[in-house]
Amino acid sequence: MRTSPDAQELLSIVAETFRTDLLPHIPPAQRYTALMIANALGIVQRELAGADPAGHAMLAALALLYGEDADDSLSGADLRQRVEALQHRLCIEIAAGDFDHDGQDVLMECLEEIVQARLGIANPKLLRG
Amino acid sequence: MGALIDGESRPRLESWLAGATGATRVSVADEGTLGGGAISLNLAVTLDIDGGPQAGRHACVLRAQPGAGAAASGMKASISKAQEFAVLRAAFGAGVAAPEPIAACGDPAVLGADFYIMRRAEGVGAGHKVVKADQPQRGLARELGRQLGRLHKAGPDTPGLESLPVPAVSPALDCVHAYRDWLGDLALRDAVLAWGLRWLEIHAPPPGELALCHRDYRTGNYLVKDGGLTAILDWEFAGFSDPMEDLGWFCARSWRFGRHDREAGGLAGREDLYAGYEETSGRRVDPQAVAYWETAAYMRWAAIAVLQGRRHTSGEEPSLELALTGRMLPEIELDLLRHIHSLGLTASSPAAADAEPSGDADEERVA
Numbered sequence: 333m334r335t336s337p338d339a340q341e342l343l344s345i346v347a348e349t350f351r352t353d354l355l356p357h358i359p360p361a362q363r364y365t366a367l368m369i370a371n372a373l374g375i376v377q378r379e380l381a382g383a384d385p386a387g388h389a390m391l392a393a394l395a396l397l398y399g400e401d402a403d404d405s406l407s408g409a410d411l412r413q414r415v416e417a418l419q420h421r422l423c424i425e426i427a428a429g430d431f432d433h434d435g436q437d438v439l440m441e442c443l444e445e446i447v448q449a450r451l452g453i454a455n456p457k458l459l460r461g
Numbered sequence: 462m463g464a465l466i467d468g469e470s471r472p473r474l475e476s477w478l479a480g481a482t483g484a485t486r487v488s489v490a491d492e493g494t495l496g497g498g499a500i501s502l503n504l505a506v507t508l509d510i511d512g513g514p515q516a517g518r519h520a521c522v523l524r525a526q527p528g529a530g531a532a533a534s535g536m537k538a539s540i541s542k543a544q545e546f547a548v549l550r551a552a553f554g555a556g557v558a559a560p561e562p563i564a565a566c567g568d569p570a571v572l573g574a575d576f577y578i579m580r581r582a583e584g585v586g587a588g589h590k591v592v593k594a595d596q597p598q599r600g601l602a603r604e605l606g607r608q609l610g611r612l613h614k615a616g617p618d619t620p621g622l623e624s625l626p627v628p629a630v631s632p633a634l635d636c637v638h639a640y641r642d643w644l645g646d647l648a649l650r651d652a653v654l655a656w657g658l659r660w661l662e663i664h665a666p667p668p669g670e671l672a673l674c675h676r677d678y679r680t681g682n683y684l685v686k687d688g689g690l691t692a693i694l695d696w697e698f699a700g701f702s703d704p705m706e707d708l709g710w711f712c713a714r715s716w717r718f719g720r721h722d723r724e725a726g727g728l729a730g731r732e733d734l735y736a737g738y739e740e741t742s743g744r745r746v747d748p749q750a751v752a753y754w755e756t757a758a759y760m761r762w763a764a765i766a767v768l769q770g771r772r773h774t775s776g777e778e779p780s781l782e783l784a785l786t787g788r789m790l791p792e793i794e795l796d797l798l799r800h801i802h803s804l805g806l807t808a809s810s811p812a813a814a815d816a817e818p819s820g821d822a823d824e825e826r827v828a
Contacts, residue, residue: 423655
């Protein structure tokens with residue numbers, strides 16, 4: 333049975349209440365801490381809602397190099413594990429020198445897409461327009 | 462760790478200080494913790510010294526080695542408080558605007574931790590305040606260049622610096638090795654970091670002249686009063702390295718506090734920093750080497766952010782600030798990739814630093 337409100341819904345109203353009802357009244361000495369809390373709540377919200385879309389974006393980026401292993405039907409822990417496995421493989425290839433001379437443009441494109449996907453959760457203000 | 466100075470430790474501190482300063486009596490007033498102590502513990506103290514060459518009242522800072530837990534994970538990049546004191550003496554002696562070192566204590570019976578005392582400087586340190594200016598702060602950028610040039614005249618032969626390690630292979634490859642060590646298994650799980658490390662290996666310059674480097678020389682780590690420099694702080698990462706490392710670090714996007722049009726620390730253009738540096742160092746700035754060290758700067762900052770995050774996740778030092786620093790990784794990686802991209806994609810021919818675009822000015826750091 334689904335609990336209602338669920339974790340995301342609860343978190344959403346917590347974050348909104350904190351920002352609108354509390355943040356404006358925080359004394360200056362504690363304001364930095366309060367902003368850090370608001371920032372952290374935002375990250376958690378985006379991660380709960382956006383982990384799978386970010387995983388698919390990273391899988392699509394890795395498909396530039398490993399097309400055959402990208403699978404759009406994955407979700408949750410399976411998706412995360414597939415992304416981790418492909419990133420691990422890529423790390424080993426990079427460290428072995430496989431991109432020292434060739435393939436750097438495709439590699440850079442892939443890495444930039446991966447960072448964009450992770451920025452969407454950690455700090456979407458920095459996403460390219 | 463409880464309060465460093467309490468009713469029990471104060472008499473021990475005061476009697477040790479009397480001995481260290483040749484005084485008949487010293488009293489210490491504790492004025493609380495100072496900011497900027499993500500790694501070290503900084504206490505504002507006022508010393509009242511009776512007798513001896515330093516008689517009088519002195520506003521000081523007591524800087525102590527943090528607790529053992531922090532030392533185990535987060536502190537891999539930093540030197541001991543005794544070494545830091547030796548660096549401070551060398552820098553101050555060379556005419557660098559480092560806080561004046563007063564006395565260092567390595568006896569754990571006094572406060573339970575290694576510490577030293579230095580004179581307190583006045584001014585604003587917070588990066589976002591320092592960069593706030595309608596016009597480029599060209600004079601300040603030039604002065605910071607001059608200061609760095611003076612510091613870099615010290616090296617492994619400078620008396621008092623014998624305890625600082627000298628790079629084993631080359632400054633560049635030693636750095637790559639250290640970053641890999643700090644990152645641990647993340648270097649095999651995060652492909653951006655893996656590429657950053659590999660890029661640094663492929664492009665590593667051969668070993669050259671070693672200089673005493675600050676290694677955290679950036680906006681946010683110096684104090685400014687009425688537009689002028691008053692002190693250069695946070696010497697805990699100092700060590701011998703390629704002198705271009707400090708210039709690359711200073712100019713990295715991470716320390717421009719949103720003023721990306723002013724590449725020298727959000728203050729002014731690089732040319733002012735470089736001109737001041739060449740005035741005092743007796744050395745030419747090598748823009749290509751600075752560009753290499755700017756890549757190293759992003760990797761170093763990424764690895765330090767990972768260490769900071771780990772201080773929290775390990776349970777040794779629960780802290781929202783440390784946790785959020787760990788979450789800055791994608792932002793640092795974005796800067797890393799942007800910088801590598803600007804240098805061109807060909808491994809064998811890194812482009813000159815002046816090919817780097819000035820970047821967007823519309824980005825802001827968040828809390």
